[in-house]
Amino acid sequence: MLTKFGSQVKLLSHNPAKTKRKIPLNPTIRTAHTLVVSDLHLTEAEIGLAGRPLWKKYKRPEFFIDQSFADLLSQFQENGDGPYELVLNGDIFDFDAVTRLPSGEQFELSWLEKLRGVNSEEDKSRFKMQVILQDHPVWVQAITRFVKDGNSIIFIIGNHDIELHWPTVQADLIDAFLLNDIEKARVRICEWFYISHSDTFIEHGNQYDDFCTAVHPIHPLIKSGKKITVRLPFGNITSRYMANGLGLFNPHAESSYLMSFSAYLKFFYRYALRIQPGIPFTYAWSAFVSFFAAVKDGFLPAMRDPLYTEARVQSIAEKANGTPTMVRTLRELHAHPAIYNPIKVIQELWLDRILITIGFAALSLWLYAILNLVVSISVYWWCGSLFLTVPALFYYTRGMVPGILTSQAEALRQAPLIGRVTGIKRIVFGHTHVAGITEVDGIEVFNTGTWSPAFQDPECRIEFGQKCVAWIKKDGTASLWIWADLKLMPWSKNE
Numbered sequence: 001m002l003t004k005f006g007s008q009v010k011l012l013s014h015n016p017a018k019t020k021r022k023i024p025l026n027p028t029i030r031t032a033h034t035l036v037v038s039d040l041h042l043t044e045a046e047i048g049l050a051g052r053p054l055w056k057k058y059k060r061p062e063f064f065i066d067q068s069f070a071d072l073l074s075q076f077q078e079n080g081d082g083p084y085e086l087v088l089n090g091d092i093f094d095f096d097a098v099t100r101l102p103s104g105e106q107f108e109l110s111w112l113e114k115l116r117g118v119n120s121e122e123d124k125s126r127f128k129m130q131v132i133l134q135d136h137p138v139w140v141q142a143i144t145r146f147v148k149d150g151n152s153i154i155f156i157i158g159n160h161d162i163e164l165h166w167p168t169v170q171a172d173l174i175d176a177f178l179l180n181d182i183e184k185a186r187v188r189i190c191e192w193f194y195i196s197h198s199d200t201f202i203e204h205g206n207q208y209d210d211f212c213t214a215v216h217p218i219h220p221l222i223k224s225g226k227k228i229t230v231r232l233p234f235g236n237i238t239s240r241y242m243a244n245g246l247g248l249f250n251p252h253a254e255s256s257y258l259m260s261f262s263a264y265l266k267f268f269y270r271y272a273l274r275i276q277p278g279i280p281f282t283y284a285w286s287a288f289v290s291f292f293a294a295v296k297d298g299f300l301p302a303m304r305d306p307l308y309t310e311a312r313v314q315s316i317a318e319k320a321n322g323t324p325t326m327v328r329t330l331r332e333l334h335a336h337p338a339i340y341n342p343i344k345v346i347q348e349l350w351l352d353r354i355l356i357t358i359g360f361a362a363l364s365l366w367l368y369a370i371l372n373l374v375v376s377i378s379v380y381w382w383c384g385s386l387f388l389t390v391p392a393l394f395y396y397t398r399g400m401v402p403g404i405l406t407s408q409a410e411a412l413r414q415a416p417l418i419g420r421v422t423g424i425k426r427i428v429f430g431h432t433h434v435a436g437i438t439e440v441d442g443i444e445v446f447n448t449g450t451w452s453p454a455f456q457d458p459e460c461r462i463e464f465g466q467k468c469v470a471w472i473k474k475d476g477t478a479s480l481w482i483w484a485d486l487k488l489m490p491w492s493k494n495e
Contacts, residue, residue: 036472040065054459066136077149086154089448090156091161095120097243128163155190159236173189190320209411234337237297330422368385411429415440419441436491449467
């Protein structure tokens with residue numbers, strides 16, 4: 001008899017958007033143009049807080065990319081050279097940034113959920129999906145028109161929309177487009193990769209980032225007590241418990257929070273002192289919560305039922321235009337999750353710096369108290385000694401590279417192996433928010449940058465990144481284009 005455990009695993013083998021399309025019989029013939037974009041990070045609209053005009057300003061509707069994205073699709077369709085295969089390559093939705101709470105007694109919420117947003121249980125993920133779709137009607141309408149005009153849509157799950165693993169969330173998404181059964185057959189949702197016309201491998205890229213990799217994308221569910229959830233990567237957990245409480249930093253632009261010590265002091269004086277003076281305390285407790293939440297979930301076993309494992313692998317392969325062997329082999333290329341190295345996680349969260357500072361302060365206070373018993377000295381001696389922690393921290397952290405900066409190099413390192421496993425000639429990644437084209441051992445590697453509201457400053461004046469689209473034409477040639485001022489411009493390294 002099937003238990004609820006087995007039923008949950010079995011459900012993941014079914015995709016409401018699954019089509020019957022197989023790998024093309026002749027892989028050299030492309031039947032459609034392929035367009036690839038990534039990292040839209042669609043999430044809830046932020047209306048702002050009284051007296052805090054800069055709080056999460058990047059989430060205001062005025063910075064939504066919906067109309068710009070709709071204009072891009074319209075421009076391609078006006079060329080009349082379809083059909084098009086649009087691949088939305090991960091982080092299209094940002095479930096982690098949704099902090100809106102359900103009304104009434106719809107869910108039982110913990111104190112942490114009330115502060116930072118609801119968890120990744122099935123019903124709560126559905127609630128977040130509905131919030132995002134309701135706040136982005138222009139984008140929904142653009143996708144609907146695109147599919148109804150005879151084009152195809154492929155969603156690839158990234159790290160910030162990992163809650164798309166729930167079949168009911170997928171069904172809610174597809175239902176929002178108001179398509180008939182024939183049109184729904186042109187929409188599919190892939191677990192982590194997709195092979196387009198047997199020559200282009202498309203993957204978000206978070207699986208090569210040890211801080212953002214899904215621990216087990218084949219079996220994404222975990223059970224903690226009575227709750228069944230999608231296991232969140234470490235990066236998602238920090239986005240939820242830290243970024244959602246630090247509204248002056250933009251989570252889409254690393255340069256907004258990876259700063260020098262002097263830059264942090266200027267930032268605190270210019271913004272935080274007036275808007276969030278308690279930001280050091282908020283950061284500290286949020287970091288500790290993130291660490292314990294990540295460790296707790298990271299070491300839980302994946303929910304799996306051996307009766308449905310093969311069906312699950314087969315389902316992933318079919319949706320990706322691959323084979324079960326590809327699925328298993330590509331899974332072996334993924335980065336080892338950082339959560340299994342707690343020391344590395346502590347360093348990434350700066351908890352080591354916090355603990356060193358607290359320890360040094362306690363030690364110096366103890367020495368001050370001992371000396372004060374012998375010789376009466378001013379408390380300023382103790383305060384002055386605290387400044388000695390600054391050079392100590394500089395010495396300790398020298399040479400440390402933030403984990404987020406290493407993921408691109410790891411993805412490129414795996415490119416030749418991906419080519420050997422899948423037989424493709426090019427790869428399209430996202431995730432890093434940095435657009436570019438690189439060649440590695442004969443494999444052409446694209447990155448489509450980001451469409452997210454990425455700004456380097458709380459006022460949202462200094463933009464970060466480029467809104468790009470990778471375009472693989474029917475003749476098999478590929479290029480990267482920048483979408484700006486309602487026109488496409490060829491990407492170049494000088495941009």
